[in-house]
Amino acid sequence: MLTNQNIQTIRDMNVLDDQKYFVDGGFGIGFVAKSGQYVTIIDLKGAQAGDFVAINQNDPNEGLSAVRTRRHLRSLFFGVGDTLLSNHDNPMLKVVVDTIGVHDSTVPACDPTRYSVDFGVPGHRNCLENLHEGLSEYQEIDILDVPEPFNLFQNSPVVDGGRTGVVNPPSKAGDHIVFEVLMDVICALSPCPQDIIPGNGLCPTEMKSIVSNHIPSNE
Numbered sequence: 332m333l334t335n336q337n338i339q340t341i342r343d344m345n346v347l348d349d350q351k352y353f354v355d356g357g358f359g360i361g362f363v364a365k366s367g368q369y370v371t372i373i374d375l376k377g378a379q380a381g382d383f384v385a386i387n388q389n390d391p392n393e394g395l396s397a398v399r400t401r402r403h404l405r406s407l408f409f410g411v412g413d414t415l416l417s418n419h420d421n422p423m424l425k426v427v428v429d430t431i432g433v434h435d436s437t438v439p440a441c442d443p444t445r446y447s448v449d450f451g452v453p454g455h456r457n458c459l460e461n462l463h464e465g466l467s468e469y470q471e472i473d474i475l476d477v478p479e480p481f482n483l484f485q486n487s488p489v490v491d492g493g494r495t496g497v498v499n500p501p502s503k504a505g506d507h508i509v510f511e512v513l514m515d516v517i518c519a520l521s522p523c524p525q526d527i528i529p530g531n532g533l534c535p536t537e538m539k540s541i542v543s544n545h546i547p548s549n550e
C-alpha cells in the first residue's frame with residue numbers, strides 16, 4: 332500500500348542516494364553539498380589536475396581561501412586531517428581520504444589571458460570560466476569573485492632555490508580525495524584544459540565528483 336508515510340520514506344531514500352557528476356576534460360561543473368556530507372573528487376584517467384572552488388551556499392561573499400588555509404596550516408601543501416578555511420577564516424572542508432597526496436594551493440586558475448597573452452591562443456577553454464559557469468548554475472556571482480582554486484592532483488613541487496614548478500601529476504586512474512563538508516557549499520570543478528605545456532599530460536581528461544552521506548567505500 333502506498334501511504335503518505337511510504338512516500339516520505341521513498342523521498343528520504345532518494346535523498347540518501349549519492350549524487351554523481353561526470354565532467355569532461357577541459358570543461359566545468361557545479362554542484363551543492365550540505366554540512367555533514369562528503370565530497371569525493373576522482374581523477375578517472377590519471378595525470379589530470381582539477382581546479383576546485385567552493386562558496387558558502389548562504390553567502391556568496393564567503394569562499395574557500397587558499398592563502399588563509401596556507402597560513403592556518405603553515406604549509407604550502409595539505410593532506411589528510413587538514414581543514415580548508417574560507418576567506419572569513421571559517422572551516423569549510425576537511426580532507427578525510429587522499430590516495431595520492433599531491434595537490435596545489437598556490438597557482439591561480441588558468442584564465443583567458445593565460446592563453447591569449449602567454450601562449451598566443453585567444454579563446455582557449457580555461458579553468459576560471461569553467462569554475463564561474465559551474466558556480467553560476469546555483470548562484471549569481473561575478474567572475475572576479477570566483478575564489479582562487481585548490482588545484483587537486485596538480486603537481487607543483489618546490490625545487491632548487493625555493494622556486495616552484497608545474498609538472499604532470501603522478502595520479503593514476505581512480506586516485507581520489509574525499510572532503511568532509513563543514514558548511515553548506517556550492518562547489519565547482521574544472522579538469523584543467525591546459526594542453527599546451529605539461530600539467531595534464533598534454534591531454535585533458537574527465538573527472539567525477541560524488542556528493543554522499545557516507546565516505547564512498549569503493550571509489
Ligand SMILES: [Zn+2]
Pocket residue numbers: 382440441457458459522523524525
Ligand atoms: Zn586550468
